[in-house]
Amino acid sequence: MAQSNKPISMREVAELAGVSIATVSRVINGLGGFSEETRKRVEKVIEENGYIANQAAKGLREARTRTIGMIVPDITNDFFSTLALQAERAFADEGYSVLICNDANDAERGEHYLRTLISKRVDGIICISGRTTFDEDEVLGNVPIVYVDRFPERSHDIPRVISDDLRGGRLATEHLIERGCTRIAFMTGTHSALSVQNRGIGYEEALAGHGLAADPALRIELKGRVRRFQEARETLAAVIASGVDFDGIFAMNDVIAVGALLALRDAGIRVPEDVRVVGFDDSIYASIATPALTSVRRFPEEMAKRGCETLLSLIEGNDVELEDVIPVELAVRESTA
Amino acid sequence: MAQSNKPISMREVAELAGVSIATVSRVINGLGGFSEETRKRVEKVIEENGYIANQAAKGLREARTRTIGMIVPDITNDFFSTLALQAERAFADEGYSVLICNDANDAERGEHYLRTLISKRVDGIICISGRTTFDEDEVLGNVPIVYVDRFPERSHDIPRVISDDLRGGRLATEHLIERGCTRIAFMTGTHSALSVQNRGIGYEEALAGHGLAADPALRIELKGRVRRFQEARETLAAVIASGVDFDGIFAMNDVIAVGALLALRDAGIRVPEDVRVVGFDDSIYASIATPALTSVRRFPEEMAKRGCETLLSLIEGNDVELEDVIPVELAVRESTA
């Protein structure tokens, strides 16, 4: 099982081909300045010896690694994995690899990852995190970075691609109101990112716009750092048991909404007859839930694409727009029929 | 937005601290051989200038990058994202970063990624792929690699961590038989990985063991490269429309099983009364489906953990066991009640 003999280097290729290392470099990079015969000879040696260029060395010399760092809260959540998949693909198309880091909404972990990425000298960073606690300017130094979906409060002039969360919250809530709900609960996290808070603001605005009060008893907070449907299920079960009255639920994301759906079913409460439910993200969970979940559709593929484009622009030293807001729309399904 | 001044190097730290570069290196790596006063001076300079060591250079020198490459078929599938999350965490704990590559079951893409990983000189590779078409020995050179969940047919002495797929297929099928099913369909991919084929073999063995014939009409194949529940839904809908009779379904994974569940509901077929369904993976989809899906539980966290341990052993030059089979068990839920 022991494996040892290290890969052949450019110098060795040069020796085997009887040319200088510079010539090998020229051939490999197609820079011209070599005869057809030399090219063939060099390529033959490369082929026969399975030479694969050492990008680490190349990167050191060129001062760029062709690697992008990506920080996500939870790759296990369909919304983020879709985002990550798309981003990875988009970067791969441009010749970049992606280092994916899960910070699980843990600021400390996130900061550590950021340092790691910088020490690896990634060419840029895609960051989905609203919880940076330290002074970024100092740590980040000069790595191009773009925030996607979430961003820290004090992110001065760092570009971001976000969705229209406030409008999403408003759309969801207004939809519930139109369906006749008057006591609408909002399920969210304890200390959410700004983006998520905006969904709550949209919710409150919609309520206010229709003369409804935002009853604090209807704000249901989940403590966990990472969203798991079981926690939502248990938390809502407790709320139901406590006798709080509600006829609609707006959940901050689909994972929570699905947990809510299960808790309602456990309690024998019918959806949508007794309680209507709206989620956020329009992820796979919304489609496979029963009843199928009405959800605020976002466009993770588009967000990933824009994020990549922005980051690549930044890397190339171009100017980019600071805030790129991707619209949302409501996907109406059975849970609010 | 333009960012330029590059990060400070070790040489600059040395100059600012009035010591040699070697001393800085010693301080940073805590190798001793410097006075307390020197240490303080160096650390002060590092602190004040936000020096972050260049791992690319360090890696070049040390001939190791502290980076692991990971090839997955579809990070969007809960099973794989759970595996990836756990692997990333385990490696992070050991000081490694992980480059995640999605090959979407595309051999060409997979091969390309493999080359990229090798050119980046990753210290090892975790590979979930059964579709390598080329001669690995040549391309892989000497990178330690371990296959998880899937492995190519000709992977000679490359270690793997897999689950007991054959037994899983048998368990699922026998369970359906016990519940009274006699015409059990098997939903799978057209050209599946060996691991998946084994689930089919388990299915056939179970049928044979109970004197049931494996009707070719009951083998339902999905063409897509990546498993999407919509494809499964549509494919099964067509089968139903064609009048094929069945009273049980064993799906090669939960995504497909959930698609089947939806198709059955669309057709007004009751689960489990008319048709019973069993999935594979016991992923989140099984838990949130309605009816909740009976599924063959695997242990992606455990598989990831073992895979990491094995790879790290390999990297350290130790011997490892060639095949590590993780047991499976049946999680019985409403879909087969």
Add this chain to the structure above:
DNA sequence: ATGAAAGCGCTAACAT
């Protein structure tokens, strides 16, 4: 058309 040599940022002998 080709080679020699400097240097990217670091570590690790080998000095002193």
Add this chain to the structure above:
DNA sequence: ATGTTAGCGCTTTCAT
């Protein structure tokens, strides 16, 4: 205790 130096594998002037 600290410095000097030779590379790691590459790209890139600058010669020839």
